[in-house]
Amino acid sequence: MTRWTWHGGGIAAARTHFGDGDAPWLDLSTGINPNPWPVPADLAIDWQALPDESGLAALERAAADHFGADPQHVCALPGTEIGLRLAGDVLPAPAAYFAPSYRTHGDMFGGARPATLAEAGDDTLIVANPNNPDGTTHARESLLVHRGWLVIDEAFADHAPELSLAGAVSDERRLVIFRSFGKFFGLAGLRLGFVIGPRAVIAKFRARLGAWPVSAASIAIGIAAYRDAAWIASSRADLRRRAAALDAVLARHGLAARGCCPLFRLVETDQAEALFERLARRAILTRPFDYDPRWLRLGLPGSEADLARLDTALTLG
């Protein structure tokens, strides 16, 4: 089961291992919105030219408006994953990270150690808000007391703008924030993320990325999606509704859902491993964790039908 405890995704590997009995596979192994921003069929994507700097600037402005940040503090990335790994070059060691959390946080800095806010001292501290996989949230003020560089991974913050510290970033504060496009907008295949930080930090990221950090598709789709206030508002409401419905199904099967991020729920049960296998044999992929075999994370089913399929699989085993 090692393959599935590493990161979410990996339906192809799951099909090879578990077969295609109840195909199509239902991928609940990630925290990606199953009802994505609808990419218009006629959206103009210029694959030919190098992405123009004015397009990149427009993308960063649209994203900054959505984040509530100043555009001069925002830099587009070809996926947050790469950005997190670059942060290890840009920010000072030693580093500490909240654990358990997103696996990459422990790989950003050589010699990084898990720590609480109280234990982190002056170290660069990496924390996710909301946290992944358990959906725990931190009040903004509680994080700002950290004395060293504070790196907040807000990959799952889009549903709840009141959690974000994007607007608190300034040249005077040792605060760096990562945002992900693909999760809330449901378009993880695009590979688009953002780092928000003091201008000196942003300049270092730009130097590491070079002149054309993101694709023409990221620019075209990112601008249109971040500017789509109506879709953003209705998706926030829809995610809340669907997450409540998922909680109700889980509760009916004796599984208490943890966390308050609507894109995923964590359940804790002695039967987690058996549950993972049982669901996989019914072509439903969830996310187990090697460091806690009692945990299973479930992404949000995107429709009544998918939720009913999960309900049935939990009932019949």
Added chain:
Amino acid sequence: MTRWTWHGGGIAAARTHFGDGDAPWLDLSTGINPNPWPVPADLAIDWQALPDESGLAALERAAADHFGADPQHVCALPGTEIGLRLAGDVLPAPAAYFAPSYRTHGDMFGGARPATLAEAGDDTLIVANPNNPDGTTHARESLLVHRGWLVIDEAFADHAPELSLAGAVSDERRLVIFRSFGKFFGLAGLRLGFVIGPRAVIAKFRARLGAWPVSAASIAIGIAAYRDAAWIASSRADLRRRAAALDAVLARHGLAARGCCPLFRLVETDQAEALFERLARRAILTRPFDYDPRWLRLGLPGSEADLARLDTALTLG
């Protein structure tokens, strides 16, 4: 004119500066194939899911076959630009680079110095083959005599596979090669490149990039394009024909074209700055160089009509 001596591209800035008199603008400022691989309108691009590892492996196999390399030595990148900059972390300093060449080569390693092969000693040496902007080529054997790590930027080698050392990469050789997808295939907006190196080097690149280095579009388009042997063969022939026609037009205007890369030509003239301005006022963007004001690089016009437009602009001034 500083904006245009930095990198190619930048039509938006050129429009602002020179106006739109003879619009549409003809962009001859880059070395991107003006007749791209035709992306099928119905090509399935899964923007929703994280790119599956099997898709990434299939892309790297298709690219390796095209390069004549072993797939286990090939790693996909979200653009060669980022890969070149990561090489400064992965390979040892001190470093030297052939000059003049692609500007980024001097930015990859702190303290890198321009040097010839004879001057480079045991340093990590970066060289482009063919070179950009002058189109000079190096015989493969002449490069392999270098004693230190050798980094070859083969961004413009697709038209002439006999130039490439991709097949010479092995775990025993201090040889790393970069390839670009966007130039020969004319799809620079995709942001896709590759690094080819010893497995230990490839592992370090993968650690820096994380699990999802390239987009779903890069996987879908890259696989289909690298597997399109008929298009590749006819494009090689077409580029040779068009480059010869460009040379003939330039010669008629007293401009001797240098280099043997069909995607661009370098001309050397006392009138280079005036020529840049004159063409720009007719909405034709070319590429000047701050370090040699006598140089102007012209990308390949993609049609008879575009070549005729250049011819007219050179005639009328």
